[in-house]
Amino acid sequence: xxxxxxxxxxxxxxxxxxxxxxxxxxxxxxxxxxIGRLSIQTSLISFVIIFAVYLMRGYYSSxxxxxxxxxxxxxxxxxxxxxxxxxxxxxLLFNVIATFIFIILSVQVKWDRYLFIGLGYVxxxxxxxxxxxxxxxxxxxxxxxxxxxxxNALAIFxxxxxxxxxxxAYAVKKIALKIYFLLxxxxxxxxxxxxxxxxVLIAIGIIxxxxxxxxxxxxxxxxxxxAAMFFNASFLFxxxxxxxxxIGDFINNxxxxxxxKNFFSGREDIWYNVWQHIEQSFLIGFGISANARSLNESGYxxxxxxxxxxxxxxxxxxxxxxxxxxxxxxxxxxxxxxxxGRLSTSFFIGILIYSSFELTLFQNNFQIGLLQWxxxxxxxxxxxxxxx
Numbered sequence: 597x598x599x600x601x602x603x604x605x606x607x608x609x610x611x612x613x614x615x616x617x618x619x620x621x622x623x624x625x626x627x628x629x630x631i632g633r634l635s636i637q638t639s640l641i642s643f644v645i646i647f648a649v650y651l652m653r654g655y656y657s658s659x660x661x662x663x664x665x666x667x668x669x670x671x672x673x674x675x676x677x678x679x680x681x682x683x684x685x686x687x688l689l690f691n692v693i694a695t696f697i698f699i700i701l702s703v704q705v706k707w708d709r710y711l712f713i714g715l716g717y718v719x720x721x722x723x724x725x726x727x728x729x730x731x732x733x734x735x736x737x738x739x740x741x742x743x744x745x746x747x748n749a750l751a752i753f754x755x756x757x758x759x760x761x762x763x764x765a766y767a768v769k770k771i772a773l774k775i776y777f778l779l780x781x782x783x784x785x786x787x788x789x790x791x792x793x794x795x796v797l798i799a800i801g802i803i804x805x806x807x808x809x810x811x812x813x814x815x816x817x818x819x820x821x822x823a824a825m826f827f828n829a830s831f832l833f834x835x836x837x838x839x840x841x842x843i844g845d846f847i848n849n850x851x852x853x854x855x856x857k858n859f860f861s862g863r864e865d866i867w868y869n870v871w872q873h874i875e876q877s878f879l880i881g882f883g884i885s886a887n888a889r890s891l892n893e894s895g896y897x898x899x900x901x902x903x904x905x906x907x908x909x910x911x912x913x914x915x916x917x918x919x920x921x922x923x924x925x926x927x928x929x930x931x932x933x934x935x936x937g938r939l940s941t942s943f944f945i946g947i948l949i950y951s952s953f954e955l956t957l958f959q960n961n962f963q964i965g966l967l968q969w970x971x972x973x974x975x976x977x978x979x980x981x982x983x984x
Contacts (some may be wrong), residue, residue: 599657599978600705601650608705609648612715614639618963622749625714628753636962639846640694647701655704659978663703663927666920668695670884674884674915681883689884692958698966702973703927705937709767716764719757720780726750727783730790738856740790751793751842752956754784755800756967759974760942766935778829794855795953799946808941810932817932817941821925824948825918827904832867839864863899863953866891870898874906884959897960904959921948924972940975 614635618844621632656664671693678689717754744750761784765777788796802824809817838844839860851859869891874881886907888898898904906914928944931937947968951957956964 599655599659599704600706601701601756601908603705608707609714611639611642614716616966617825618966619753621963622745622753623743624629624745625832630742632773632963636966637691637858640691640698641964643698644694645702647697647753647820648705650664656778657698657704659927660700660703662923663700663920665780666916666923667700670913670916670920671696672910672928673880673909673916676885677880677909677913680880681877682888683845683883683885685883685885687749688959691962692884694805695962695965695969699969699973702970703976704978706972707974712760712763715760716767716777719760720777721766723757723761723780723787725756725789726754726839737790740787747791747792748793748795748954749787751796752954752964753967754788754791755796756964756971758784758800759971760814761941762939765946766800789798792855793880794851794857795950798953799950803946807938810882810938812944814932818929820945821922821948824945825921827949828952830939832900832903834870836868842843858943866896866898867900868898870903874903874910877910879880881913882907883909885906887960897931901955904955909956924976925951928972929975931975934975934977937975937977942971944972 617635618632618639620628621636623629623632642744671718674689674692677683681690713823726742728735730740733740733742737745741750744753758781761777761781765774765781768777769772788800805819806817809820838847843859848859850855866888870888873891887904888896888907898907902914902917905917909917928937928941932941948958955961957968959963
């Protein structure tokens with residue numbers, strides 16, 4: 597029985613290449629978007645095959661037992677809901693199952709410094725191209741999106757790239773290269789700021805807070821998962837209730853002053869309507885193809901990963917999903933002896949908060965979800981004796 601998988605360099609580069617090509621699906625250029633869509637499906641099929649090969653070779657770990665159990669139970673609830681609701685989204689069901697397989701595979705795969713450095717160089721070139729495009733756009737300071745379909749799509753890509761930029765800056769030994777990657781990191785943050793994406797900026801703020809806790813108050817780190825999930829649950833309720841109240845108007849004015857955006861973005865109506873719909877099938881939900889588009893006039897998604905999970909799988913699936921997240925959290929807590937472990941932990945909490953505003957971890961945005969899960973899983977060290 598082996599827990600840690602050492603991929604061949606070719607296989608690992610192949611996976612990284614697919615993760616990058618997936619981002620093309622967020623482009624406004626049709627040819628790039630087609631490449632991205634093809635890459636997403638190729639990625640998911642490839643991950644299943646690679647995982648199956650290593651599983652047959654005995655690469656599994658008792659340290660992941662909690663993860664295995666929660667993934668199995670969640671998929672089981674998904675399938676039951678799928679059958680009960682006569683769902684026809686077979687491809688979507690496969691994609692979600694493949695994503696869970698990718699998560700388990702990513703937890704077991706270890707990165708070396710050369711992979712971080714190589715990916716850092718690729719990302720730096722993409723950031724330079726984005727900077728050139730920003731220059732072409734005359735350094736716009738409002739909702740910069742480049743060739744991405746909207747500013748939020750560009751913002752979450754840059755957000756994910758920050759992890760690998762930091763790791764590349766840490767991995768290189770020459771001072772000149774460290775300065776280069778730090779300059780690229782600075783440019784990335786500037787570009788991100790000018791996308792005006794509040795949800796991503798909030799996630800970065802959370803990452804900074806978690807990093808401070810790791811440095812100065814490590815004893816309270818273990819409570820941050822519960823704090824994040826409590827915030828996610830309470831924010832959903834309070835946000836809807838604050839609409840058309842004096843307090844809500846006050847917060848909205850602050851949001852307009854800081855971000856030039858209304859605090860109430862329409863999510864309050866979407867979330868209220870979705871919750872009313874959820875109550876009709878509270879136990880097992882409406883199946884994996886269920887979405888909020890038919891429940892609001894604008895045709896938007898739920899813009900909330902937790903509410904979407906509840907909509908699809910009901911209270912049973914939602915509870916199992918939370919336990920799955922907690923299983924990942926436990927592994928991260930026991931991987932604090934490396935920079936990637938600490939960085940993945942802070943990004944994990946940031947992504948949990950971000951998921952209260954967007955829908956990216958699974959359906960709707962697989963290209964971003966796979967990147968986010970790769971970031972989270974990279975820092976988990978199964979070789980640590982504490983991960984039992």
